[in-house]
Amino acid sequence: MEVEYLVRVMFRFDKETVDKPITSQVILEQGVPINILSAHMNQRGGEILAEIDSRSAEKVIKAFREKGVTVDVRRLIEKDDELCVDCGGCVSICPMDALTLDEGRAVTLHEDQCNGVTCGLCVDACPQRALRLIG
Numbered sequence: 001m002e003v004e005y006l007v008r009v010m011f012r013f014d015k016e017t018v019d020k021p022i023t024s025q026v027i028l029e030q031g032v033p034i035n036i037l038s039a040h041m042n043q044r045g046g047e048i049l050a051e052i053d054s055r056s057a058e059k060v061i062k063a064f065r066e067k068g069v070t071v072d073v074r075r076l077i078e079k080d081d082e083l084c085v086d087c088g089g090c091v092s093i094c095p096m097d098a099l100t101l102d103e104g105r106a107v108t109l110h111e112d113q114c115n116g117v118t119c120g121l122c123v124d125a126c127p128q129r130a131l132r133l134i135g
């Protein structure tokens with residue numbers, strides 16, 4: 001069964017894109033709601049922090065990028081390799097395959113897979129508290 005979660009994304013607007021109705025255009029064109037958590041805008045540009053349903057996130061992010069908006073890809077999960085005991089408990093729970101178990105049975109976090117999604121499911125799954133949200 002597909003796991004559903006909210007994708008947290010930062011949209012960055014420059015002075016060319018800030019005065020265009022891009023957010024409402026994307027909502028209308030894609031037919032999906034975007035939950036805006038905060039917005040800071042002025043004539044020079046601005047940022048919108050928003051949550052999007054995981055089933056729609058990919059197409060919404062693509063639509064913003066096509067309209068010239070930068071979509072932030074901050075690293076939001078950190079893995080403490082000192083605390084991790086490579087138990088594998090976080091691997092199967094990750095909907096993005098961002099945590100993998102290699103042949104030497106070491107668990108690796110692939111930040112590029114997690115970026116922009118950051119559902120936090122792995123944080124609660126880790127018995128060692130080796131994974132944490134940092135943004």
Ligand code: SF4
Nearest residue numbers: 094114118119120122
């Ligand atoms: S927060 Fe954890 S479970 Fe969620 S996508 Fe990132 S690595 Fe995977």
Ligand code: SF4
Nearest residue numbers: 084085087088090126
């Ligand atoms: S659940 Fe925690 S201790 Fe286990 S492999 Fe994942 S990060 Fe390491």
